Amino acid sequence: MTPQNILVSGGFGYVGSRLTPLLLAQGHRVRVLDLLLYTDAGVEALRADPSFSQWKERFELVVGDIRDPSKVSEAVRGVNTVIHLAAISNDPTGELDEVLTRQVNFDAIGMLISLARAAGVRRFINASSSSVFGIKQEKDVTETIEPEPLTYYSRYKMFSEWLVVAAASPDFCAVNIRPATICGFSPRQRFDLTVNKLTADAVRKRVITVHGGEQRRPNVGMSDVIHLYAALTQMESSLINGRTFNFGFENHKVIEIAKIIQSELQDLSVKIEVTDTKDHRDYHIGSGKIIQALGWQPRSSIRQEVAGLRRALDSGSFPDIDSAAHYNMKSMKLARLARCYEHLSR
Numbered sequence: 001m002t003p004q005n006i007l008v009s010g011g012f013g014y015v016g017s018r019l020t021p022l023l024l025a026q027g028h029r030v031r032v033l034d035l036l037l038y039t040d041a042g043v044e045a046l047r048a049d050p051s052f053s054q055w056k057e058r059f060e061l062v063v064g065d066i067r068d069p070s071k072v073s074e075a076v077r078g079v080n081t082v083i084h085l086a087a088i089s090n091d092p093t094g095e096l097d098e099v100l101t102r103q104v105n106f107d108a109i110g111m112l113i114s115l116a117r118a119a120g121v122r123r124f125i126n127a128s129s130s131s132v133f134g135i136k137q138e139k140d141v142t143e144t145i146e147p148e149p150l151t152y153y154s155r156y157k158m159f160s161e162w163l164v165v166a167a168a169s170p171d172f173c174a175v176n177i178r179p180a181t182i183c184g185f186s187p188r189q190r191f192d193l194t195v196n197k198l199t200a201d202a203v204r205k206r207v208i209t210v211h212g213g214e215q216r217r218p219n220v221g222m223s224d225v226i227h228l229y230a231a232l233t234q235m236e237s238s239l240i241n242g243r244t245f246n247f248g249f250e251n252h253k254v255i256e257i258a259k260i261i262q263s264e265l266q267d268l269s270v271k272i273e274v275t276d277t278k279d280h281r282d283y284h285i286g287s288g289k290i291i292q293a294l295g296w297q298p299r300s301s302i303r304q305e306v307a308g309l310r311r312a313l314d315s316g317s318f319p320d321i322d323s324a325a326h327y328n329m330k331s332m333k334l335a336r337l338a339r340c341y342e343h344l345s346r
Helices: 016-025 041-048 052-058 069-076 098-118 152-167 194-205 222-232 254-264 288-294 302-314 340-344
Strands: 005-009 029-034 059-063 081-084 123-127 173-179 181-183 207-211 216-221 243-247 250-253 271-275
Touching (some): 016 052, 016 222, 029 069, 059 069, 069 098, 098 123, 098 340, 123 152, 123 222, 152 173, 152 243, 173 222, 181 194, 181 302, 194 207, 194 254, 207 254, 216 222, 222 302, 243 288, 250 254, 254 271
Parallel strands (some): 005 029, 029 059, 081 123, 123 173, 181 216
Antiparallel strands (some): 216 250
16 A cells, blocks of 8 residues: 545544544545534544554644635645545535535535645545435436436535546546445444434334335445545556446335344344335435446445444443434534635636
C-alpha cells in the first residue's frame, strides 16, 4: 500500500467517523474538513482510540464549511486524494430547503473539484447515493438505467455525478460511488436509517415496527463502505477513472430486513408489528459492475452489522437512542450560504 495525503470532507459524519481511523491505521496522512454539524462524537472517539498517539502526527482537522472557498483551499493544499463525503444527507433532510441542499450537494462539489484540481490533487472519490434511482420496476437496476430522483437530495446527488465525470482526465482520476442505505455502528451513530432504527427498537423495546414492509430497500454494511473507499485510493486509475458504480449487495423488503434482525436477536424474543406507510420508495440495485470491473466482494452483511450495533448498544455507547444527535432531520441546523459563488465569479 502506498501512503497518500488524503482529504476526507465530512470526515466526522456517520461514515467518516469510521473511515478516518481506518485510513490512519493504514498509514495515510489524513486531513478532515468538517463543520462538526452533528456533534464532535467522531473526533472524540478518534482521540480516545489507543492508537491515536501513533497517528496524531499524520492527522489534521480543519473545522469549516464545504461552501467556504478559503476553508476548502486550505483543506486541499498538499493533498493527493479527496474522498468527498460531506453532504446534506438523506431525503427528508434535503426536503427542508432546496436552495440549501443545492448549495451543499451541488455547488460545493463543483467548487471543491475546481480547487482540488488547481491544488494538484490527482484522485477524487465522490460519495453519491443509490437513491438517485427513485422508484423502479426493473428487476435489477444497473448503472445503465436512467435515474429518476424523487427528492432534492437525490436530484442534486445525481447532478453532481456529472460534475465528477466531466472533471475526469488522465491527470485527475474521478469516480462516483452510489452506496445503498448504509447500516452499522459508528461513533457518530445514526438511528434514522432502516436497519439501525429497527435494531435499536428491537434491543430497547423488543418490538420492531415496520411501516408498510413490501418496499425493497437495498443496504450495504458500514465495513464494506469504508473498506471500498480506502481501496479506491490505491486502485489502478484506468479501472475507475470517469466511472460510476452502484454499491449494495442485499436487496430486501423492509419486512425481510425485520425478520433478519429478529433472527439475529432471537434471544430477545423480538416481535414484529406492521403498520401503514406513505413512503413507497422501492428499488433493487444491481452491483454486478463493481464485482466484475474491480473484483470487489462484500465482506459484511446486514446480519453482521446488526450484531456489531447490538454490541455497541449493550455496552452503553448510546444511552439515549432518541437523542436528536442521532437523527439528521432533528439535529441539522444549517443556514444558506452562497460563498461558492465567490469562487465562481472571481
